[in-house]
Amino acid sequence: MTDLPWKRIVVKVGSALIAPHKQGCSSHYLLGIAQFITYCRAQGIQVVLVSSGSVAAGWHHFGEVDKPSVTVKKAMAAAGQADMMATWNKLFDFPTAQLLLTHGDLRNRDRYISIKDTIFSLLEHGLLPIINENDAVTADKLKVGDNDNLSAMLAAAADADTLIICSDVNGLYTQNPHENPDAQLIKQVTEINAEIYAMAGGASSAVGTGGMRAKIQAAKKAISHGIETFIINGFDADSFNQLLKGQNPGTLFTPDEKPMQDHLHWMTHTSQAQGEVIVENDFNISLDIHSEQLTSDDVVAINGDFSAGDTILVRKGDGTKLAKAKSNYSSCLLSFITDQDDREFASEFQQKTGPIISEKNIAILE
Missing domain, CATH: 2.30.130.10 (PUA domain)
Structure with missing residues (x-):
């Protein structure tokens, strides 16, 4: 292990890691993530966890249904959120705190500041904030839609220096690696432009709502605030071992040299016109x-x-x-x-x- 340069990081974990088969929460992939978070905290690094998965975690309570209605999905989220928090709490020997948000909370400046203050207070007192979109009650017009972009907004709110987005692939590839064996992993991106977006396809996971494009959008939000961003394979425990060694296991997006001021970043990337x-x-x-x-x-x-x-x-x-x-x-x-x-x-x-x-x-x- 090496001395890590981070002071505060945000880790985003998706539904496919929480409940891979929609049969309730599984600790199979979460254990390595929890160990990584625990090690970071032991090194004095503050951690914020953005965790999707409430709908996937609650799916099994509602029988065999392929396409649940919006109402049923909200009920799944309500049931699954409790299961998900219980699973995380089993993996940590320190206190956690739950924050459920909507985009309406983030785009209102007063509530946005309140969220910042709450996160800072939790971190100051040694708690791990675990944050998710409030899928049980959120109307479509108030949804962020995916937790990749939510994690970037929260990384900015938390004044994090690093955002780590867990994916089901090693990072950004020149082509979809699930479909093209010749796809090449891009280790570092210094500018997110049309060419980078063109490399990102749709969602490759049958469980999650975000795809690589959403992760690129999130990285764009984060680096414009001066936050370095990694997209890594969350299913591979070695990804976290490499991070702890100071290595890049996936794709690193380098932060902008001149980050946006906080209120301008909020207006550009979080507030809704x-x-x-x-x-x-x-x-x-x-x-x-x-x-x-x-x-x-x-x-x-x-x-x-x-x-x-x-x-x-x-x-x-x-x-x-x-x-x-x-x-x-x-x-x-x-x-x-x-x-x-x-x-x-x-x-x-x-x-x-x-x-x-x-x-x-x-x-x-x-």
């Missing part, structure tokens, strides 16, 4: 937002129903996404201003009430 402001096609937000404020003269249309303080998407009429930002106006008031034929009135109104968006509350998109 409640509406859209459509601007002229010649509006260059990376230049114009610093030289002159976005005004009603630049606005072509307003889409959606949002309140002052909500996150909005600013895009061109041709569909190009420019930025996510906090709106200082409601959609109703902004529509009223932009619909005015008297442009002098609109200009004076904005001078008195302030800009549509403020420079400090805008995240420019790539």
